[in-house]
Amino acid sequence: MDKFTTHTGTAVPLRESNVDTDQIIPAVYLKRVTRSGFEDGLFAAWRNAPDFVLNNQAYTKGSILIAGPDFGTGSSREHAVWALQNYGFKVVIGSRFGDIFRGNSGKAGLVIAEVSQDVVDQLWAIAESEPGIAFTVDLRHKTIEAQDEVFEFAIDDYTRHRLLEGLDDIGLTLRHEEAITAFEAKRPSFLPKTLPARVAD
Amino acid sequence: MGKTLSDKVWESHVVHAAPGEPDLLYIDIQLVHEVTSPQAFDGLRLAGRGVRRPELTLATEDHNTPTENIFAPIADPVSKLQVDTLRANAAEFGVRIHSLGDKDQGVVHIIGPQLGITQPGLTMVCGDSHTSTHGAFGALAFGIGTSEVEHVLATQTLPQSRPKTMAVTVTGDLPDGVTPKDLVLALIAKVGTGGGQGYIVEYRGDAISKMSMEGRMTICNMSIEWGAKAGMIAPDQITFDYLKGRPHAPEGADWDAAVAYWSTLYTDPDAVFDAEVHLDATALAPFVTWGTNPGQGVPLSATVPNPSDFHNPVDRAAAEKALAYMGLTAGTPMREIPVDTVFLGSCTNGRIEDLRLAASILKGHKVADSVRMLVVPGSARVRVQAMSEGLDKVFTDAGAEWREAGCSMCLGMNPDQLKPGERSASTSNRNFEGRQGKGGRTHLVSPPVAAATAITGRLAAPADL
Numbered sequence: 001m002d003k004f005t006t007h008t009g010t011a012v013p014l015r016e017s018n019v020d021t022d023q024i025i026p027a028v029y030l031k032r033v034t035r036s037g038f039e040d041g042l043f044a045a046w047r048n049a050p051d052f053v054l055n056n057q058a059y060t061k062g063s064i065l066i067a068g069p070d071f072g073t074g075s076s077r078e079h080a081v082w083a084l085q086n087y088g089f090k091v092v093i094g095s096r097f098g099d100i101f102r103g104n105s106g107k108a109g110l111v112i113a114e115v116s117q118d119v120v121d122q123l124w125a126i127a128e129s130e131p132g133i134a135f136t137v138d139l140r141h142k143t144i145e146a147q148d149e150v151f152e153f154a155i156d157d158y159t160r161h162r163l164l165e166g167l168d169d170i171g172l173t174l175r176h177e178e179a180i181t182a183f184e185a186k187r188p189s190f191l192p193k194t195l196p197a198r199v200a201d
Numbered sequence: 202m203g204k205t206l207s208d209k210v211w212e213s214h215v216v217h218a219a220p221g222e223p224d225l226l227y228i229d230i231q232l233v234h235e236v237t238s239p240q241a242f243d244g245l246r247l248a249g250r251g252v253r254r255p256e257l258t259l260a261t262e263d264h265n266t267p268t269e270n271i272f273a274p275i276a277d278p279v280s281k282l283q284v285d286t287l288r289a290n291a292a293e294f295g296v297r298i299h300s301l302g303d304k305d306q307g308v309v310h311i312i313g314p315q316l317g318i319t320q321p322g323l324t325m326v327c328g329d330s331h332t333s334t335h336g337a338f339g340a341l342a343f344g345i346g347t348s349e350v351e352h353v354l355a356t357q358t359l360p361q362s363r364p365k366t367m368a369v370t371v372t373g374d375l376p377d378g379v380t381p382k383d384l385v386l387a388l389i390a391k392v393g394t395g396g397g398q399g400y401i402v403e404y405r406g407d408a409i410s411k412m413s414m415e416g417r418m419t420i421c422n423m424s425i426e427w428g429a430k431a432g433m434i435a436p437d438q439i440t441f442d443y444l445k446g447r448p449h450a451p452e453g454a455d456w457d458a459a460v461a462y463w464s465t466l467y468t469d470p471d472a473v474f475d476a477e478v479h480l481d482a483t484a485l486a487p488f489v490t491w492g493t494n495p496g497q498g499v500p501l502s503a504t505v506p507n508p509s510d511f512h513n514p515v516d517r518a519a520a521e522k523a524l525a526y527m528g529l530t531a532g533t534p535m536r537e538i539p540v541d542t543v544f545l546g547s548c549t550n551g552r553i554e555d556l557r558l559a560a561s562i563l564k565g566h567k568v569a570d571s572v573r574m575l576v577v578p579g580s581a582r583v584r585v586q587a588m589s590e591g592l593d594k595v596f597t598d599a600g601a602e603w604r605e606a607g608c609s610m611c612l613g614m615n616p617d618q619l620k621p622g623e624r625s626a627s628t629s630n631r632n633f634e635g636r637q638g639k640g641g642r643t644h645l646v647s648p649p650v651a652a653a654t655a656i657t658g659r660l661a662a663p664a665d666l
């Protein structure tokens with residue numbers, strides 16, 4: 001995974017609450033077996049609406065999404081994160097996120113910057129007052145620079161550390177290989193196994 | 202201080218803990234399906250890794266599979282690619298798979314319990330948010346993304362930050378005609394779709410302890426619809442009776458050891474939850490949704506709400522948008538809303554009890570001419586069981602379509618979809634915009650409401666017949 005320290009890019013105000021992952025990418029777009037190419041499905045139901053924010057020339061190159069509350073709720077599909085990334089988004093700012101979406105983002109390298117809804121409102125206003133304006137998101141200092149203002153955001157320390165260093169999660173876990181093996185040795189015999197397969201008649 | 206049920210299960214699975222880091226949890230069972238796994242297996246291959254414990258992994262085909270002509274090649278080339286990819290991955294990595302046509306194929310959250318693989322006290326994951334279903338057995342079960350699927354395949358563990366705990370206590374008995382689905386829809390309307398965010402929820406109280414395993418699964422299934430990390434119910438005699446004799450349930454001395462352990466899995470009387478919610482079961486009634494998230498629901502006897510009734514501006518805007526999408530006018534009685542399609546199925550309400558309940562209402566009636574009703578059993582075994590009871594006949598005699606098992610119209614990835622503007626009464630779990638097909642409009646309902654609605658052509662309860 002690439003390291004993430006700071007990113008400067010176009011901020012896109014998405015004034016919608018409860019944007020679940022079915023809205024981010026509908027199920028019919030989930031059929032690829034790769035991690036790329038999902039940008040076509042991003043916000044598919046809204047992409048044809050002339051007043052949809054990403055159809056405004058000023059925002060089409062957006063890379064920082066300012067989302068409404070409860071963004072990324074619903075389905076566990078990581079395709080939602082890939083679709084945002086495939087489109088070009090590096091950061092999503094918002095006040096509340098679905099748990100699985102937040103976890104998926106951390107794994108895939110999409111920065112989830114959490115701020116109060118009050119700050120979201122201010123960021124929306126800034127991004128709309130000057131469409132196409134660039135924000136700078138600094139993960140080292142956990143700040144968002146927008147116009148002349150600096151806002152702080154929250155992100156858990158562990159995810160931040162991993163993103164800053166570009167660390168592979170599986171590699172990190174495998175450092176505990178011995179502990180995993182020791183744990184496995186103590187598991188009771190009555191716990192279920194799927195193999196050999198047993199089926200009813 | 203005592204421990205909650207989820208504390209007990211969590212703590213017994215910590216492989217490694219360090220300050221400032223998430224706990225590394227051991228995962229007892231991972232379930233896999235075709236949509237969220239291809240990139241995970243591909244990641245393993247790229248990194249030269251294998252599946253650490255294939256015998257703790259189970260795969261099935263469900264999300265994408267057709268519910269008609271299942272022995273013909275899958276017509277949609279992209280669906281076919283995903284299913285073929287899963288089969289190839291299962292073969293390459295030594296993972297057990299129940300493919301389309303196999304008698305244990307079905308929706309991933311239906312086959313785990315049915316095989317007796319879902320058991321109390323386990324940690325279970327799947328690349329699917331409704332993994333919370335398995336919490337009905339007192340397992341800690343939650344949905345994960347594809348990178349996490351890969352992580353579990355490679356290491357059989359997952360780093361997880363510990364959520365807070367919440368109790369939902371449901372006192373009193375459910376009135377006649379009110380089902381667990383109504384209960385959970387009413388709960389979500391009360392707490393909001395974000396109400397459970399950051400929590401593992403334990404459902405308790407008389408209404409829960411008297412409930413069948415099927416009902417408990419319906420409740421836990423929808424935990425994710427109000428944002429909870431997981432939903433759990435303490436195992437009891439009803440749980441043990443359900444499991445006894447299932448193919449993968451422990452046997453002999455192992456059964457006794459398991460029951461002894463399972464019997465310790467309850468919340469200690471002096472344990473404290475971080476949050477509590479109370480619900481009076483006796484005050485509940487059949488519940489249906491009017492909007493585009495599962496929290497936008499009202500009793501069937503109510504009317505479509507007016508956005509101006511919502512004081513919070515975000516909720517008001519959401520309601521306005523939902524009414525526009527749903528093509529509804531504030532003040533319309535819910536009972537006057539006509540539907541085109543009724544969908545009975547999904548991991549929420551596609552079990553045998555659900556089919557029996559719906560059939561008992563449809564028996565001797567006809568599905569309205571204006572309505573198409575799809576009955577999709579949650580698994581191939583549920584289908585066989587239903588047929589042995591003659592339920593298929595009840596459905597087809599009434600004019601409903603009797604299909605093969607799978608997710609089907611719950612998410613509309615296969616050909617079972619709503620057309621733009623079509624309206625459904627659906628026993629599934631999500632009424633999101635476009636969930637059942639682009640432009641489709643979904644009302645979430647219980648199986649009895651689905652059956653009554655099919656007969657009258659408008660949202661209805663059996664009492665209206």
Ligand code: SF4
Nearest residue numbers: 331547548608611612
């Ligand atoms: S039935 Fe619906 S909710 Fe359940 S696993 Fe399938 S798509 Fe997901």
